[in-house]
Amino acid sequence: MRALIISLMAILVLVYTSWAAPCYGTKIPKKGQAAIGLQTHYVFNRYQEHEAGSLRSGQEFLLVSYGVSDTLSLDLKGGAGFIKQHPKDSDELDYPAYLGGGYGFRWIFFKSKDLNAVFGFQHISIHPKTIKINGSKRKAVLDDWQFSLLASYGFKWLTPYLGTKWSRMDYIHWTDGNRDRVKSDLTRSAGVVAGLDINLDNHFWLNLEVQAVDCEAAAISLNYNF
Numbered sequence: 602m603r604a605l606i607i608s609l610m611a612i613l614v615l616v617y618t619s620w621a622a623p624c625y626g627t628k629i630p631k632k633g634q635a636a637i638g639l640q641t642h643y644v645f646n647r648y649q650e651h652e653a654g655s656l657r658s659g660q661e662f663l664l665v666s667y668g669v670s671d672t673l674s675l676d677l678k679g680g681a682g683f684i685k686q687h688p689k690d691s692d693e694l695d696y697p698a699y700l701g702g703g704y705g706f707r708w709i710f711f712k713s714k715d716l717n718a719v720f721g722f723q724h725i726s727i728h729p730k731t732i733k734i735n736g737s738k739r740k741a742v743l744d745d746w747q748f749s750l751l752a753s754y755g756f757k758w759l760t761p762y763l764g765t766k767w768s769r770m771d772y773i774h775w776t777d778g779n780r781d782r783v784k785s786d787l788t789r790s791a792g793v794v795a796g797l798d799i800n801l802d803n804h805f806w807l808n809l810e811v812q813a814v815d816c817e818a819a820a821i822s823l824n825y826n827f
Contacts, residue, residue, distance in 0.1 A: 616731035622723035622745050623631060626808050627753040627762050628798045629674035629719075630826055632784040638664035638679070638808075638824035645817040647770050648771040656772055656785075657685040658743055660701055664822060672709040673719055676816035679703060682727040684743050686772055696741045697748060703745075713785055715756075719764075721749045736775055744771040744782075749794060767791055768815050789815045 623642050629638045642660040649655060660682035664675050683698040695703030704724035712718075727743035751764030770785040800809040804826050812818040 611777055621810075622725045622747050622768070623810055623818075623822075624704070624723065624751060624764070624766065624794050625664075625666070625676060625705075625707060625723055626745075626760070626794070626796050626798045626810065627709070627717045627719045627751055628671075628760065628808075628824075629709065630668035632668045632670045634668045634826065636664075636824055636826045638651070638665045638666075638822045640664050640680075640808075640820060640822035642682075642820040643818065644770070646736045646820070647816040647818075648789060649772060650786050653772075653783045654686060654688040654691075654803045656770060657687070658745065659683055659698070660725070660727060661698075662701070664824065672712065673764050674705065676703075676705045676723070677797070678704070678725070680705065682729065682743070684727060684729050684772075694732070694734070694739065694741070694817070696739075697733055699728055699730045701725065701727040701743075703764065715754055717753045717755070719749075719753070720749045720760075721751065723747055723749070726764050739777075740771040740775040745769075751794060753798075757807070758800040760800075761800070762794075762796050764794045765791065766794055766815070770816065785815075791815055809823045 644658045647656045656813045662678040662680035666678045670821045673817045679702045682701040684696040687693040703725035707721040713768045724746040747766050749766035751762045751763035753760050767819035796810035806824050808822045810820045
């Protein structure tokens with residue numbers, strides 16, 4: 602199992618160049634089972650390096666998670682999202698919503714009766730529509746990835762969780778075919794995460810999550826386990 606986890610981590614990091622992502626929480630499907638969900642994720646603010654401005658983004662996803670084991674979940678998502686990039690001392694660039702997707706995993710490395718500790722990796726790539734400004738063609742991609750550590754405590758129908766993460770959100774853009782990558786502010790790479798999993802019945806649950814410090818973001822999803 603340890604070799605499998607290390608291999609998955611290595612593969613996901615090596616292919617990152619293709620995508621603050623939500624952490625999904627600590628509720629994962631059991632071995633051989635799956636879960637699906639509908640998620641809304643909104644990044645209210647993320648500063649970029651060298652005072653290049655800030656980013657905003659709204660995203661809608663279909664989520665799919667599969668239990669490789671009772672403690673390891675592979676997470677996939679697909680949907681759409683937009684980007685709003687605000688350069689310093691300039692008007693905001695508004696890229697309308699188009700395709701987006703992501704992948705990751707969560708590993709429960711400590712488990713007791715009510716307490717779970719989870720290590721996760723998540724990656725999102727947003728590819729909005731191309732725009733034209735004063736005859737200039739502008740294209741953009743949001744490249745968002747992170748590592749997280751979460752701890753949760755389960756009550757009868759409610760599981761709150763709290764944790765930390767390290768994340769990076771880059772703004773890749775092209776102006777008339779000329780490419781540039783602007784990294785997020787690396788002095789604000791560490792952040793905090795707080796969330797809730799709310800059981801609605803034996804199969805449905807609601808996930809609520811907020812993130813701060815590295816970015817200002819929130820997510821909500823309705824999930825079904827089968």
